[in-house]
Amino acid sequence: MLDRLEARLARERALVVAFSGGADSALLAVAAHRVLGERALAVTAVSPSLPERERRAAAAFARRHGVAHVEVRTDEAERPEYVANGGDRCAHCKSALLDALAPIAALAGGKIALGTNLDDLGDHRPGQQAAAARGAIAPFVDAGLTKADVRAISAHLDLETAGKPAAACLASRVAYGDPVTPQLLARIEAAEDALHDLGFLICRVRTHGDGAVARIEVPPADLDAAHARRAEISAAVRRAGFRFCALDLDGFASGRMNVLLGMPAVHP
Template sequence: MATPASTTTLHDAAPSALHPKLDRLMDHIRGLGSIGLGFSGGVDSTFLAAVCARCACERTTLFHLDTPFAGTPEAEAFERSLDMIGLPVVRIPLDPLDDERVARNEHERCYHCKLLGFRAIVRAAAERGIDAVLEGSNADDIEETRPGTRALRELGVRAPLRELGWRKAEERAVLRAWEFANWDLPAGACLATRVACGEPLTRAALDIVRACEDELHALGCQQVRLRLHAGSSHVAASERDLERLRATGCPSGVDGGVDLAPGLLARLRSLGAPGLEARVRPYRYGA
């Protein structure tokens, strides 16, 4: 594992306009005592971990939930980031499907899942005498659309990026300057979000989603989803990924939309996508 970043070069190549904001964040982190950080490998937790490595490296431990809800890009980003961050990691195996309140996939699923995961992190941190548990929510995150935020508040988990007004675009700019490969990793909601609310979550459904999305990622797509609903499924993709699909031979419809090429449609159906529509729908956040 790499040596944590030197505290004598805290800013490195970070954009100069963000230096004062970085100073405030680092001062805030220094005042928290020993730190346990919930670390997924996404942009938010990677940025916060990288900052901790620069100002509190001897007092910070990362806690990672090994869960079937993580998509392949997020899992790969987690592994890639570890050496650059250089902080100790505690891996906690967790299967949220063991909790029937999560498996039922009702409106409060995210709350129960976040409560389950961070309760495990808080417990593991307490066993190690850690003073503060942190997570990576930022100022762009709206609590009304993220029920898990309530669980974090109930557990006393701190969100310094949100508290100090950090935006995702600012985090990306710093990570890019610090040469983290995942600086432009698209938002990657957990795989449970691909199954319509009210329909039970199963390991089989998650495996289908992961396999199909991996197939699409192999074509160069980044912001792409396989969504399951009432025995059918469809692919949703960002505008950029719609163009990528066209470039791989997916035909355009008369309305300007994109249809999955016959071969790709057949491959995704063979991976288990139920009643898969040929038409690719535009990706919409939270939909």
């Protein structure tokens, strides 16, 4: 599988990897560095939707693995279509990302590469179409790799991200139709940081009612622990600025907000 991926990457003159620090983009950044050397650049898009802990982790990963890395600011929070938070929000976010990365790719004489894998193609991700329309490539898809394959290759290369849980952008926590604002995203980040400090390393703080209600998701195995510490969790979430705190008894699943669009959630 690694040979297939590296053969695909070797067809490119240069690559700018959209690097969030998650398992997918981390492997893509390392593989591109292995194949292209200084002709590969990992770029992290910084905006209110990127948790600071993920920003720091991405920079640290790049340093540890010798991957050339820079950050760039993106302006999706200033785009009315993104703020409106319709079902196509991800497309507007991806457009902002591509707008920021395109000049860098042009200077490098290469293409923009995204960490999309085969499993992503079945989820509700309108950003994929926006990226493809802008000429971005998806080497994992071209190499026929699933999420499990990405994790297996990462483990083979001893990457610390091999088992890293999914960490979607903070805007994915906001119910469709509720405006996405930097202030709300900051509250979500503060609440999730507090939950991490309490030991719930896999969690989501989903918001409803224009940010009044925080709906907490933890893995089903952690539900008893969360219930036992409900007073601490509620206090932490309210300190972050939410009026109500609820524990979702169905537990954590990626893409739970997509249920509002009639799409299935994706369990870990």
